[in-house]
Amino acid sequence: MRDFDDRRPAGGPALGERRIGAFEKGRSGPLVFLVGGVHGNEPEGLEAGRRVLARLARDDPPFRGRVVLVAGNLTALARGRRFVDLDLNRMWTETSYPPPGGAPRPGEPVEFWERRALAEVFAEECRAAEGRRIACLDLHSCSSEGAPFACMGDTIRNRRLAFALPIPVLLGLEETLDGTLLDHFYVRGHVAVAVEGGRSGLPSTVERLEDLCWFALAGMGCLETSAIPGLEERRARLTEACAGLPRVLEIRYREALEPGDRFEMGSGFRTFDRVERGRLLARKNGGECRAPEDGYLLLPLYQGQGNDGFFLGRRVRPFWLRVSAILRRLRVFKMLPLLPGVRRDPDRPRSLVVDPAVARWRTIEILHLLGYRKERPRGGLLVFSRRPD
Ligand SMILES: [Zn+2]
Known part of the structure; x- marks a missing residue:
């Protein structure tokens, strides 16, 4: 593991390190960001993105536009932690932070610099892609077991990408969370979808995230769905992982945690467990957290860092x-x-x-x-x- 200060070059952000790789063939088409490791203890998204780029380079399929793999929180990735000072996935409100660029400043939270450097990569790529469609697929894994799913702000253009992924789609998560990376793209009129692949540290999570990258590239029109390598196997893997789950859910409840809260999730919960109203789910500061209504449990927290204890979702009818x-x-x-x-x-x-x-x-x-x-x-x-x- 590299020391944290190694990661902060004196001359400013190291763009090359953060921009891990790209693929294009000079044919016009969308710009697609694959972003991994916005949470430093979730390296699976980066591994998935690397596999996609390696496969594209090897197979050289017909491809429109450009795909770029970007690493999120470099410092936290080097330390294997969700974040160092601040959650980088809650810092994308437009008002509270200085513009991109610039070296680390003495005494500032590590993630201030991470955010500036990341925003600079996005800005540089977007400038070069002027006039083309731009999308971000933000790749996550989590601390509990369970099926993969996608989250998006419910815009028509996001739907096109999210519904190209053969997994449940969750609406309204961004309404309960301020300043996720998706917001950075929404306010610019771009497409942005986040995916949760499964529990961190599992090989199956990397596989699922890789599958989702391919379906996202096809959904954005970079390549034909039929050109996805191992298409049927990938589709079967995702469909099987999500068997019996609703296609669309909306977030109804978030158990919010404040710094210093003592939170203990009840043992054995998985994402997409059905829970009934009144079920004891967790303990917080000595009190009980019970389900306020029937629903699907999402992202139960089994790690020390993070300010979301769990979420509850409800099925939305496609009608x-x-x-x-x-x-x-x-x-x-x-x-x-x-x-x-x-x-x-x-x-x-x-x-x-x-x-x-x-x-x-x-x-x-x-x-x-x-x-x-x-x-x-x-x-x-x-x-x-x-x-x-
Ligand atoms: Zn995450």
Whole structure:
């Protein structure tokens, strides 16, 4: 393991180390980032990306656009930890950080520099890809067993990529988490999907993540699905891992942890376990954490670092996704301020302010269907903003 200070070159970020490799054939097409190791104890995504690049170089299939493999938190990867000072996957709000570039500054959290250096790689690649479609597949693994799944902000363009992956798709995770890497791409109008491959340290997790990279490249149009090497085996592996699970779920609950909380997940839980309302799931600071409703348990926390104890999800019927796609195409959202308790935010044209005391109980569901995301409450009011479709 290299010492942490080795990883912070005096002259600024080492782009070559962070940009692990790329493949293109000079044919126009999208720019696709494969990002691994945003959490330093999840090296499986990088290994999966390396395998994809090696296979592309060997087979040299017909390929449109460019795929780039990028390493996330280099310092934490070198130490085998989720993060050093701050979770790099919660730092992508636009306002709170200095612009990309620049060397590490004395006394600043390690992840400030990591974020700047990573943002610089993205910016450089995106500048060169001006006018082309841009997508990010953010590769994760986790501390519990369970089937793979994808997470996305529910925009129409994200759906195209997420539904090219033969695994369950989870909506609304980004609504409960501020500043994930996906946000960095959403605000720029790009496609971004995160995938969880399974438990860290398992060879099957690397295999699944590699499979998902291939399906993502096909979903973005870089290569034909039929050109995926070992297509049937990859599809069978993912389908088998997800047998019996819903195609689409939405996050209903997050057990949030504060620094210093003592949290202990009950033993033996796996991602996608069905749990019923009232089931004892974990203990926090001596108290009980019980399921607030029936649902699917997601990402139960079995590691020391992290501020999400677990999530609960609920199945979404595909019918509602089709309805919402039609409503968005019709731009029905323009009529939303006509609903009781809903008004436009005077300062921000894409945002709505909702008074929960006045709005009908279905209002939040309607806003979700139309592509709005809930932000932090402001006073007693709820604020929703619409992502660029
Ligand atoms: Zn992760």
